[in-house]
Amino acid sequence: MSPIRLALVGLGKIARDQHLPAIAATEGIELVAVASRNATLDGVAHFATLADLLASGEAIDAVALCTPPQGRHELAALALKAGKHVLLEKPPGATVSELGPLIAAAQATGRTLFATWHSRFAPAVEPARAFLAARDIRSVAIEWKEDVRVWHPGQEWIWEPGGLGVFDPAINALSILTRILPRPVFLTGANLAFPTNRAAPVAAELDMADTAGVPIRAELDFLQTGPQTWDIRVETDAGDLTLSSGGAKLFHDGRPLIDERDAEYAGIYRHFVELIAGGASDVDVTPLALVADAFLLGRRSIVAPFEY
Amino acid sequence: MSPIRLALVGLGKIARDQHLPAIAATEGIELVAVASRNATLDGVAHFATLADLLASGEAIDAVALCTPPQGRHELAALALKAGKHVLLEKPPGATVSELGPLIAAAQATGRTLFATWHSRFAPAVEPARAFLAARDIRSVAIEWKEDVRVWHPGQEWIWEPGGLGVFDPAINALSILTRILPRPVFLTGANLAFPTNRAAPVAAELDMADTAGVPIRAELDFLQTGPQTWDIRVETDAGDLTLSSGGAKLFHDGRPLIDERDAEYAGIYRHFVELIAGGASDVDVTPLALVADAFLLGRRSIVAPFEY
Numbered sequence: 172m173s174p175i176r177l178a179l180v181g182l183g184k185i186a187r188d189q190h191l192p193a194i195a196a197t198e199g200i201e202l203v204a205v206a207s208r209n210a211t212l213d214g215v216a217h218f219a220t221l222a223d224l225l226a227s228g229e230a231i232d233a234v235a236l237c238t239p240p241q242g243r244h245e246l247a248a249l250a251l252k253a254g255k256h257v258l259l260e261k262p263p264g265a266t267v268s269e270l271g272p273l274i275a276a277a278q279a280t281g282r283t284l285f286a287t288w289h290s291r292f293a294p295a296v297e298p299a300r301a302f303l304a305a306r307d308i309r310s311v312a313i314e315w316k317e318d319v320r321v322w323h324p325g326q327e328w329i330w331e332p333g334g335l336g337v338f339d340p341a342i343n344a345l346s347i348l349t350r351i352l353p354r355p356v357f358l359t360g361a362n363l364a365f366p367t368n369r370a371a372p373v374a375a376e377l378d379m380a381d382t383a384g385v386p387i388r389a390e391l392d393f394l395q396t397g398p399q400t401w402d403i404r405v406e407t408d409a410g411d412l413t414l415s416s417g418g419a420k421l422f423h424d425g426r427p428l429i430d431e432r433d434a435e436y437a438g439i440y441r442h443f444v445e446l447i448a449g450g451a452s453d454v455d456v457t458p459l460a461l462v463a464d465a466f467l468l469g470r471r472s473i474v475a476p477f478e479y
Numbered sequence: 480m481s482p483i484r485l486a487l488v489g490l491g492k493i494a495r496d497q498h499l500p501a502i503a504a505t506e507g508i509e510l511v512a513v514a515s516r517n518a519t520l521d522g523v524a525h526f527a528t529l530a531d532l533l534a535s536g537e538a539i540d541a542v543a544l545c546t547p548p549q550g551r552h553e554l555a556a557l558a559l560k561a562g563k564h565v566l567l568e569k570p571p572g573a574t575v576s577e578l579g580p581l582i583a584a585a586q587a588t589g590r591t592l593f594a595t596w597h598s599r600f601a602p603a604v605e606p607a608r609a610f611l612a613a614r615d616i617r618s619v620a621i622e623w624k625e626d627v628r629v630w631h632p633g634q635e636w637i638w639e640p641g642g643l644g645v646f647d648p649a650i651n652a653l654s655i656l657t658r659i660l661p662r663p664v665f666l667t668g669a670n671l672a673f674p675t676n677r678a679a680p681v682a683a684e685l686d687m688a689d690t691a692g693v694p695i696r697a698e699l700d701f702l703q704t705g706p707q708t709w710d711i712r713v714e715t716d717a718g719d720l721t722l723s724s725g726g727a728k729l730f731h732d733g734r735p736l737i738d739e740r741d742a743e744y745a746g747i748y749r750h751f752v753e754l755i756a757g758g759a760s761d762v763d764v765t766p767l768a769l770v771a772d773a774f775l776l777g778r779r780s781i782v783a784p785f786e787y
Contacts, residue, residue, distance in 0.1 A: 183584075193742050244665070265775075265776050266576070266665060266666050266772035266775060266776050267675060267768055267771065267772055267775075268663075268664070268665040268769055268772050269665040269666070269667075269763070269772075270667055271663050271665070272663050272665060272690040275663070275690075276690075317780050330667075331774045332668070332776050332777060332778045333775070336614070355576075355579050355580050355583070356576070357552070357574060357576035357577040357579070357580060358574045358576055358577070358578075359574075360640070360641075365779070370778050370779065382580040382583075383582075457576070459735075460575055460576050460768075461485070461576055461774055462775065463573055463575065463768075463771040463774065463775040464574035464576050466572050466771065466773055466774040466775045467573075467574060467641075467770065467771040467774045468573050468641050469576075470640045470678050471673070471678065473781075
């Protein structure tokens with residue numbers, strides 16, 4: 172089978188840091204075009220917008236949308252309408268309700284729609300899921316604390332409505348949580364701290380539960396300096412399981428089980444190629460639905476202004 | 480078939496104004512118990528809580544939950560676990576994610592779960608749906624403006640997280656909108672005004688679209704004095720269709736088609752009896768998902784404090 176001809180839409184930090192090397196390393200898919208208003212890539216056809224690309228007649232099979240979430244729905248709808256397979260960076264959109272029509276459009280056109288959650292491809296995730304499937308789970312504690320100035324330097328969109336603020340990284344934790352736990356999770360309460368000058372929260376505390384009543388607590392902070400924390404600790408009848416470094420490491424009662432280099436995006440593109448080959452889609456809205464619920468049910472507080 | 484023996488949980492304003500007369504007027508269902516901390520009803524068994532009722536051995540087949548939305552999930556889960564059919568007042572819960580497990584529990588126990596949207600039983604709704612199915616729709620304008628002091632006197636829960644503020648009435652408009660339009664609706668933007676001293680919005684503007692790109696605009700206000708407005712105007716290729724008075728009246732280009740007395744709750748209980756007889760459930764989370772999206776994507780502003 173000839174490789175899938177992919178166009179990348181958006182050529183910002185995540186596209187350069189993660190997508191480009193992952194695409195280059197994946198069998199069965201090749202980058203043939205880029206749509207970006209400001210950036211170009213040597214040796215690859217360039218267009219200012221996805222609409223220009225589609226109008227050009229450039230032969231592509233699929234698009235990967237790496238632009239901010241606020242405009243993702245319009246681009247995805249356009250690409251599906253043009254008969255292209257679509258890969259969505261996380262979060263898959265600015266709202267939950269915009270995803271239903273995209274799922275329907277993918278079904279109607281027989282194209283693949285893949286709403287990626289890159290953290291689910293971290294090496295500790297599937298082993299943790301297997302471990303927890305057979306355990307009595309007592310509690311879960313998530314600590315997701317990073318420095319926005321280091322990881323999202325100058326990114327203004329993240330503070331706009333739909334940009335999610337601290338939930339942009341924390342939705343990764345929720346994507347792991349909802350993958351490794353054996354039962355559905357729902358939100359029971361939240362506190363959200365909004366900077367006076369921003370439309371998205373800079374910190375949050377979430378209380379959740381699963382359907383067996385297991386308490387799940389998450390502490391999220393976007394202003395963590397010094398050591399950065401991306402940990403999920405699960406207390407079970409067979410000891411504590413800890414996923415740390417965003418799922419790169421796994422510990423059982425402090426004993427390391429897994430400590431691997433990050434290969435999340437390679438996993439994403441491998442899965443995208445498989446989905447297209449199988450004529451399937453993969454869209455799980457659960458992590459974004461939990462974030463929407465946190466905004467819905469969360470008690471808001473106003474905190475100090477944030478500037479980069 | 481002997482009538483369904485129903486217990487009412489919560490005996491506040493909505494239960495007394497609407498549920499009691501509708502139950503009394505509906506064939507096939509009878510009120511046999513009430514669970515309420517403060518209120519009792521002559522001639523009907525009384526319990527302080529649903530848990531007390533279930534523990535008492537009082538013979539009931541179904542419960543109707545008329546308590547505020549914040550505790551609804553726990554009560555519904557308890558009732559389903561005890562093998563009872565469950566009717567949920569709107570909104571069906573404090574979050575969207577809590578409803579999945581309830582749907583699963585109803586399926587697992589073979590019991591009926593009915594998430595009611597009373598405005599969908601207003602007389603103009605089904606005729607409007609039939610009219611619009613065959614029309615080219617140009618735009619939709621919702622105006623939902625009422626005086627919270629008149630319609631929710633002293634209700635503090637409505638201003639708490641999960642109480643929804645102005646979305647408590649406006650979700651009725653969204654429940655009609657998503658019933659009468661032929662295509663799915665999603666949110667594209669929102670502005671939410673929060674009183675300085677309250678956790679829920681007192682006013683909002685919503686921008687939505689359907690999958691054909693029809694623009695849908697909603698203006699919501701909880702401080703409307705004088706005439707109250709609960710109108711949905713749909714501009715079509717065959718003239719303007721207006722549902723007013725919350726769906727009690729229907730106009731085509733200003734000409735009245737329908738003007739009926741409210742019988743929404745009678746419709747609800749008739750449907751509940753049918754669902755139980757057919758072994759079916761009816762849970763549409765769409766209106767609540769749109770509200771969650773409005774909180775997720777909405778730009779917040781802070782306005783004057785609200786006191787009753």
